[in-house]
Amino acid sequence: MRRFPLLVRDRLMFLRLLRHAGPTVVTGLVAVGLVSAALPALAAAATGWLLSSLSGDFTAPLMAVGGLLLVGQCCHIASGLIGLAATSRVDVAHRAEVAKVATGTATVDVIEQQDVQDLLGVARADLGEWVERTPGQGAVAALRIVLQYFGLTASAVVVAAWSPWLVPVLIVPALAVRAHAIRLWKRRFQNYVDGMEHHRRYRYWGELPMNRSEAKEMRIFGLTEWAIGNHQLELHRHLDDEWTHNRTMVSAEWIQTAASLIPLAGVFCAVGYATAVQGSPVGVASAALSAGWGIFTAIANHGETISIEGSRASLKALAELRERLRPEKQGRSPGTIDSDGPPLVRFAGVEFGYDERTPIMKGLDLEIRPGETLAVVGFNGAGKSTLIKLLAGVYRPTGGGITADGVGTAEIERWNAKLAIVFQDFVKYHLTVAENISLGFPGPADPELIGKAIEDAGFGDVVAGLDAGADTPLDRSRDGGTDFSGGQWQQLALARALYAIGRGAKILVLDEPTAHLDVRTEKALFDRLEGLTDGITTILVSHRLSTVRRADRIVLLADGKVAESGTHAELTALGGDYAHMYRLQAQRYKSGYDDRLEAGELR
Numbered sequence: 001m002r003r004f005p006l007l008v009r010d011r012l013m014f015l016r017l018l019r020h021a022g023p024t025v026v027t028g029l030v031a032v033g034l035v036s037a038a039l040p041a042l043a044a045a046a047t048g049w050l051l052s053s054l055s056g057d058f059t060a061p062l063m064a065v066g067g068l069l070l071v072g073q074c075c076h077i078a079s080g081l082i083g084l085a086a087t088s089r090v091d092v093a094h095r096a097e098v099a100k101v102a103t104g105t106a107t108v109d110v111i112e113q114q115d116v117q118d119l120l121g122v123a124r125a126d127l128g129e130w131v132e133r134t135p136g137q138g139a140v141a142a143l144r145i146v147l148q149y150f151g152l153t154a155s156a157v158v159v160a161a162w163s164p165w166l167v168p169v170l171i172v173p174a175l176a177v178r179a180h181a182i183r184l185w186k187r188r189f190q191n192y193v194d195g196m197e198h199h200r201r202y203r204y205w206g207e208l209p210m211n212r213s214e215a216k217e218m219r220i221f222g223l224t225e226w227a228i229g230n231h232q233l234e235l236h237r238h239l240d241d242e243w244t245h246n247r248t249m250v251s252a253e254w255i256q257t258a259a260s261l262i263p264l265a266g267v268f269c270a271v272g273y274a275t276a277v278q279g280s281p282v283g284v285a286s287a288a289l290s291a292g293w294g295i296f297t298a299i300a301n302h303g304e305t306i307s308i309e310g311s312r313a314s315l316k317a318l319a320e321l322r323e324r325l326r327p328e329k330q331g332r333s334p335g336t337i338d339s340d341g342p343p344l345v346r347f348a349g350v351e352f353g354y355d356e357r358t359p360i361m362k363g364l365d366l367e368i369r370p371g372e373t374l375a376v377v378g379f380n381g382a383g384k385s386t387l388i389k390l391l392a393g394v395y396r397p398t399g400g401g402i403t404a405d406g407v408g409t410a411e412i413e414r415w416n417a418k419l420a421i422v423f424q425d426f427v428k429y430h431l432t433v434a435e436n437i438s439l440g441f442p443g444p445a446d447p448e449l450i451g452k453a454i455e456d457a458g459f460g461d462v463v464a465g466l467d468a469g470a471d472t473p474l475d476r477s478r479d480g481g482t483d484f485s486g487g488q489w490q491q492l493a494l495a496r497a498l499y500a501i502g503r504g505a506k507i508l509v510l511d512e513p514t515a516h517l518d519v520r521t522e523k524a525l526f527d528r529l530e531g532l533t534d535g536i537t538t539i540l541v542s543h544r545l546s547t548v549r550r551a552d553r554i555v556l557l558a559d560g561k562v563a564e565s566g567t568h569a570e571l572t573a574l575g576g577d578y579a580h581m582y583r584l585q586a587q588r589y590k591s592g593y594d595d596r597l598e599a600g601e602l603r
């Protein structure tokens, strides 16, 4: 008995999703559903009436039967269209909610976890990703089932009018068959969800030969066969169990059909016998037969329940994501920093690792003074980019703290707006040049500031040469779209940061901002930057020590701490790792080698 309230609560959860479909669509869905549900009983009664009137004037019952057939057809079409509208609206709202939950946390560490990625894959319920059912389909199905019960009751009344015992004979086996079928379907959906890890890999291998960005290397390295082989392998790993189970389901369908058709055939025989041998009225018997068939089809049609079960996984995944990606509670009131200028930033005893086994920061102490240009250098993997990510707040230290003017950066309201960052792995958005630059700021963009950022980043002539200037889409699949070279994209990312400075950011962070730029463009850029960064703090991460030497102060990261700190002159005089790196790069530069330094080359 405890199952009943649970079932009601479950169905209500699905029905509540229909609020996203809007009142008009839901009203239409209910109206059409009610008429459709009542039709079998009405058709049964009308057929009975027609048969009993055959000896006299049967125009009215004939018109009633014809009218009901017409209404049935109209309902069928309307139900499909309104159902589609409701499904789409619920699904759009569901996916928007998934996106909101996914981006709700300030830090990115949870979202990087593989099981969270898999949950997102299930929760998104995208066609292509999710081959089963969407929440919209589940919600519409839940409503249709409620209305089906209404039709079932109407048909049961018609059958009971002939003989009440026929009702349980029809309903009980059909319900048992339904329960069995649903159990098999649930397992099928579970198999699918359990294999999401393989599904993810299957998608990766499948998309590799078709992606634009990988197309070059796929051909040059001859990777296509290998990718397709892995694609097939992951498909089998994901779906072999599913296919075996599908065979069980097909075999079970024969037994299910027999189990529900035998009682129906028994009822048909009983009604036929009563009519033919005992002289029961033909009209009433025919009404009972039609209504009996109505009961059978209402219960035997498992489609709606399957839609509910199939959509359950994405709703469950969303609920789990809400738990895992819960935004931090704002226990304290958000902090503010008083000064309008750049704040004093302090890393105090900062400890951090992407996992517990590998510490990256081991009690790092660093002060970044307002208005200074600080360069951060170190070997590959020393933790320079990690330092930037910690400053930006996309990861939180596991020990120690980061403050700005004495306030924890995690508590500062809109801390991000104080930062203008060019990440090493900046994102190339498939938007126009102007949109790429202004996208961090909601509301109307400032075209003048965009133009200035483009000039300051040093690619004004490139943008001027584009057909639609700054309004040119950087996406070759769009009309009039184009693409940039690696260096031009880097200049665009820099323009984005300069635009942010124009909109009030006080700390400019450049993580390898010139890795793709030629020496001439790089020098011109740094010459310009000197004039542009007056009154703001600049943090520059770079392997090119020729650019770093201009900084007010240079810190060298090693073993999770600041190992050396000082001006270029001080550090070269110190004769430590920085001095050695600088010497080596200068020699290489003279002899024409790349100026990046590999870890093993020192000492």
Ligand SMILES: Nc1ncnc2c1ncn2[C@@H]1O[C@H](COP(=O)(O)OP(=O)(O)OP(=O)(O)O)[C@@H](O)[C@H]1O
Pocket: 112, 354, 355, 360, 378, 379, 380, 381, 382, 383, 384, 385, 386, 387, 424
């Ligand atoms: N998202 C991540 N998940 C797990 N480990 C990571 C992640 N990002 C970086 N690491 C690891 O953290 C360490 C520091 O990486 P980081 O990118 O900060 O170094 P870096 O000094 O900027 O290196 P490079 O000079 O090569 O850019 C490396 O060992 C790297 O493998």
